[in-house]
Amino acid sequence: MAGGEARGQRHVGESATILSMATRSEWNIQKSEAVSTGAMITAEHPLAAEAGARILRDGGNAVDAAVAAAFAMGVVEPTTSGLGGVAWCVIREPDGTITTIDGAGAAPVRATPDMYELQSRGAAGMYGWPATKGDVQNVGYRSVGRMGAVGCLCHALERYGRMDRPSVMRDAIALAADGWETDWNLSLSLALYYDRLAPVDASRAIFFRPSGAPLRAATGFEAGDRLVQRDLAASLRAIAADGPEVLYRGELGRRIVADVQAHGGLLSQGDFELFEVRERPPLAVEYRGLQLRTLPGASGAITTVEMLRILEGFELGKTEALSPMALHLIAEAQRRAFADRFTYLADEAVVGSAIYERLASAEHAAAARATIDPGRATPQAAATPVPPSSDCTTHVNVIDREGRMCSLTTTLGGAFGSGVVAAGTGIMLANVMTWFDPRPGRSNSIAGGKRILSAIAPMLLLRGSTPFVCTGAPGGRRIMSAMLHVVTNLVDWAQPPQQAVNGARSHCEGAPLLIDTRVPQPTRDALAAMGHTVSPKLETFASSHFARPSAIVVRGSEKRAGVGALKSSTAIGVD
Structure with a gap:
């Protein structure tokens, strides 16, 4: 610079030099902590957190509340979880007993290590495996495998909850049947993952306007589109009434298998019948x-x-x-x-x-x-x-008044899972195969009936x-x-x-x-x-x-909760 003057400096009189105080704006988005001397719940959507909080107010325990919130999350945030996904939880009972429940997914029994044709270059999916031709490992019917979320949630509720399924699932059923106003997060996700969802008739009919545009969130001038999921409500009612057997050995599972197989997928009724929940001591x-x-x-x-x-x-x-x-x-x-x-x-x-x-x-x-x-x-x-x-998973934390704790994670794999809503069920199916290495001969290569190596860590x-x-x-x-x-x-x-x-x-x-x-x-x-x-x-x-x-x-008599500032994550205390 002329005269040797450094950028960001100015001269005052003959000798004093003052450095520039110029700055630039930065993101500074925060949320307040939630505080309670009673119970506390966190969930990734306010409607799901409210569903769990209602259960706590009605006398339910931490497991009841976590399961209620998880079922509701599958309705209000279909990007991340649902009946067609997988789930795990860690539970502490008031007497100090701690257990884990594993509802992991698995490859179809007919899956083989070389079932996908690899591209010559490139990576795909959230785990960065070598890309497969047509990305069929991550998207569509051939990415679907055995799902375990319903089994995990129902097992946790039956063994460690104190309320019945219809009571715990009431809010999830109502949100699906009556609908709710699409929020900015879902509308954004639908736009981002349009190419994954739009080719599937059942998915497109639920999440997009007749024009083909994604459901729209509220603006300053207009209300948001209402997301109604009647088929999903019917599936939730069936599970509330008859339990997980209606999925794993009943009509609901048969509908899913029929749709997947009609489109070239490998999932079979035998895959559902082989599913079992694992309950084990914690690490x-x-x-x-x-x-x-x-x-x-x-x-x-x-x-x-x-x-x-x-x-x-x-x-x-x-x-x-x-x-x-x-x-x-x-x-x-x-x-x-x-x-x-x-x-x-x-x-x-x-x-x-x-x-x-x-x-x-x-x-x-x-x-x-x-x-x-x-x-x-x-x-x-x-x-x-x-x-x-990607935002492909959801998590719920609950601690109740008695000191019972439940840390629960459930996921569809990738965002919106496979992108496939099984016809007539309203159920978004996880892309279970995304967890496997598509190259034969590796520790995590595909094999029929092999359980996934997940990333979750409640x-x-x-x-x-x-x-x-x-x-x-x-x-x-x-x-x-x-x-x-x-x-x-x-x-x-x-x-x-x-x-x-x-x-x-x-x-x-x-x-x-x-x-x-x-x-x-x-x-x-x-x-x-x-x-x-x-x-x-x-x-x-x-x-x-x-x-x-x-x-x-937990600090003394208080429970304090922290949640993500950039999404709809919500913590609610219940005294």
Whole structure:
């Protein structure tokens, strides 16, 4: 510049120099914490949270409320969950007993490792597997597999709830039968995933106007379109009256199979009849003296647990949250846990349970920790792209007055699952096959009847036997890194729940280190100087770079809840 004057400076008199104070606007969107001395529920949609809160007011317990909210979520947020999806939960009873319920999906029994023709290049789906011709692994009837959400929810309610199915499902049925005004989130999702839904007659008839345009949310001048799902209401009524058998061995399942097979899919009645809910003790570990209880086996929980056990050997609390050192150590723990996941994990029936036990062990964590250089990123051969994530899952947390806890995650796989609503049922079908590697010969390759390796990670934390945290998230593989950040935010840095679930996060599966743009530039520069391949990501209303966690935290007599600020997530306290 002329006269050597630096940009951003101005001269005052002969000697004083004042730096420019000019800034730029940034996103600063927040929600308040919900507080209660009684019960608390969080859900990803206000109508679902209200359905669960009503159950709590009517004398239901945490499991009743979580199941009510989950059924309602399948009506008001068909992007993420529904009767055609899969589900898991972790439940703590007031006497301290903790159990897990697994309603995982599985490949059809007629599926084979080479059932899809691979493209010569490119990746597809939220897990970034090699692309298949026509994307049939992720979209359409050939992506459909065995579904377990209904079995999981009904099993949880029967074993651990105190209300009957018709009472718990009442709001979900009413929302489907009477309809509700389309909100901005659904209208946006319908536009984003038009190509997935529009080719299917039943899907198009439900979610789009006669003109072909997506149902519209309310504007400042007009009411939103009303989404009425009469076939779905009838399916919900059938399950409320007759239980899960109407799906797995009855007329509802037969209708789904007939429609899928008429369009070239592999799902059979035998697949439904083979379904069974698994109830098992939780994966139990400690983190900094707290008791962490989560899902055992083929889920995202094992990977988050491995990350936490690696980090337990570092004094994170003596660093600042989101400091270069903290983010470096977190990235290195993520990198090692994901490497193990991609190498070893799949359905336990295939790879065995011993590998899961080893990855959760203190000995394995110590060995992995010893390979971390506190000042330098692990060398990477190439900066391979990280697959995109999407809003394809939902999560519910509940803690009731008696200290009962329920952390429940349910999903359709990808956004709107397969895009297929089974004709005459109103049920959106999950793209179960999206969880499998379409290449033969891998640990997670396709096999007939093989259960999925999911990314979900519902968690409970306790202080001794006392409830402390109930948490979980939607967000594909980003769930695992999000849960790591939530736990360290709450435990290592003692953050309040709203801050803990909404703070800037990172995600590192391999070479690229995804960093929220809210992390200051000097911190990103410091990470790059350590050798990280830093990839800044701006989280918006339409993106899901870092998952969408929520949490309920118990402190003394109070329950405080934090939920995502960029979506419709809602927490409601009930005294």
